Structure formats: structure tokens, C-alpha cells
Amino acid sequence: MSGPAWHEPTLATLTGRRFSDEHWLFEPKFDGVRAVGVRDTGTPKLYSRNRKEMNDSFPELVEALTTCGRQRFVVDGEIVAFDGRNTSFAALQPRIHLTDPRRARATGMTVYYYLFDLLYLDERDTTELPLRQRKTMLRDAFEFTDPVRYTTHRNTDGERYFRQACGRGWEGVIAKRADAAYHSGRSSDWLKFKCSQGQEFVIAGFTDPQGARLGFGALLLGYYENGRLRYAGKVGTGFDESLLGSLHAQLRDGEMPSSPFTDQVREPGAHWVSPSLIGQIEFTEWTRDGRLRHPRFSGLREDKNPTEVVRETPGNEDVTENR
DNA sequence: TTCCGACAGTGGGGTCGCAAT
DNA sequence: ATTGCGACCCCACTATCGGAA
Secondary structure (H helix, E strand, O other): OOOOOOOOOEEEEEOOOOOOOOOEEEEEOOOOEEEEEEEEOOOOEEEOOOOOEOOOOOHHHHHHHHOOOOOEEEEEEEEEEEEOOEEOHHHHHHHHOOOOHHHHHHOOOOEEEEEEEEEEEOOEEOOOOOHHHHHHHHHHHOOOOOOEEEOOOEOOOHHHHHHHHHHOOOOEEEEEEOOOOOOOEEEEEEEEEEOOEEEEEEEEEEOOOOOOOOOOOOEEEEEEEOOEEEEEEEEOOOOOHHHHHHHHHHHHHOEEOOOOOOOOOOOOOOEEEEEEEEEEEEEOEEOOOOOEEOOEEEEEEOOOOHHHOOOOOOOOOOOOOOO
């Protein structure tokens, strides 16, 4: 890199392993949009993970980067909006695609740019330096005033930090190897510890497969509320080929002509099945529209009656479970 | 030889922009 | 005015293949 220029960001690898290790440090996992900030003396640019320029969506962040005291730099961070105390992708979403900076500002949604890495400063490419050193340089290089913020990290006790993060309703924690150079693309030097949710859902339909897919595309999921079957969205991942085949056979046996849902489900070509199978589904959160976000299938549940399947909320936990 | 990482392909919710209806 | 579609954001997961160990 001869000057400050776009650099493909590091992507963290999901892991179920939690650990504490003196060679690793721990950061909050934000629920926002990844952004690489580049300035070569002129107007700073904000780029998405796929190198799409986002200046028009976040004009106040561009402005803040202009006045932060440095002429030539490349930084890595996350653009976030808050819903209460926590970062919220849903809150940010209406701004992401806006192409008119005046409209972006007019949304009234306050956004912040949390910086957590430094790739270039003044005349120097810093990507080969160890992470800890890059972070120190980053912290010292800029005047952090809203909406640009420095991302604080923990040096110790990653497991405890993870538990606290989940308790606060965060998305999770990113663990980073403290002595590693900056690596573009997917890397095992950065690991995601995700706080996940899961519960059972009734399977009440399925969609046709696309392309080379076998069996079915996705399962249509529901839960009972006051004796009526509410729609909770679809799940289309988590199956291997044999499960796609065997589940599809079971579903065909239970097919029925009309929708068992009380909600209108607009799903062209959907097949309806009598709600007797129950699936365990992992997901990140409920969306505003009552659908599952990032759902994945983790198995069939044989130990429950479909009518017992309800939407679980904090304080509405099934006391027979010990998750 | 076995294992691992990168990649392609399938699937999810949501939003905007634009063309077709 | 409404609807449908693609292109983006956020993703999870499986299958495959080639190179590293």
C-alpha cells in the first residue's frame, strides 16, 4: 500500500469455544455496519465490507472524520445506532440505503462510528504491526469526540466478559489475537463469541427447493398464542442432504390443502402441513415484524406437544427447561 | 494419509430504488 | 398506487476441493 487506500477488512470466524488467554483481547460485538474509513488529505471516504461507498448515508460521520485532526489514515470500525443501551441493526437499517445525505440526516437517528483498528497513518502502513500496538497508535492518533468513538477492549477474562455481554443483551464478543498483523478476509485471529437464542417451533409448511437443492427450501414456522397458530418466519439452513430428504418425506405425509396459520402468510407456492412436527431453532433475535432473524435448524424435538409451543420471552421461560 | 481453510451455493429478515403492472 | 425484483446490509450452514500438516 503506497498511500491510504481501501483495504479489505478482517472478518471474524464464528466459534462455540469460549476462553480466556493472555495472548488475546476482547471487544464488544457491535450490531451495526462494518466500515473502513479512508482519508488521503481530501474528503474522507467510508466504505462497506464490499467496497461500496457509504458517504451519502452517513454525512455527519464523514464530517467528523474530516475534523478529527489527521490528514492521511485508514481506520477500521463499525457504524452503529442505539436502541436504548444497546447497538441495533434494526435502528440503523433505514439509513443504510439512503442516497441523499439530507434525507439521511433528517431521519433523526443518531449514529456513531466505533473505531477499533488502524491500518495506515500519515506515511505509514501499519497492517504488519501487532494488534496491541495498532490500537495504541489509534487511540493516540485521534481526538475522539462524538460521533467518532474509540472501542475499548478487555485484556483478560474473556469468558466472564462474554457472560456479561450476553447478560446486557449484546450480540456477543469478538476475541482478537493481540500480537497478530492485520489480515484481510476471513481470519482465525479474530473469533466471534455469539450470544444466541433458541426455542422450539411448530413446522406448519415448507417451500420448494431452488437450484440444486434437494427436498425443500425452507420450513414455515409457527407458535401458539391463545390457541391460534402465529407465523414466525422461515428457516432454510442447518440441514444436511439426508435430513432434507427424510424431513421432506415426513412433511409430504402431513400435507394439507390450506394454511393452518391464523396470520396471512404470503409465500408463493407454499405447501401447508398439519402442525405436528416440532423443530428446535437457534436465532439471534425477533424482528419488529415478529420474524426470526438469522434462523437455523438444530434438530427435531420429539418430547413436546405442538400446542405447548409458545413464544418465549424473558419472564415467559419454560421452567421445565434448563438452558 | 488426514485435516483445514477457502469458496460456492443454498437458505433467512429487512430496506430502498426502480421498473412493470 | 401497488407490486415485484434486484441489490444491498446483516447473516448460518453444507458440500467440495486443493493444499498444508
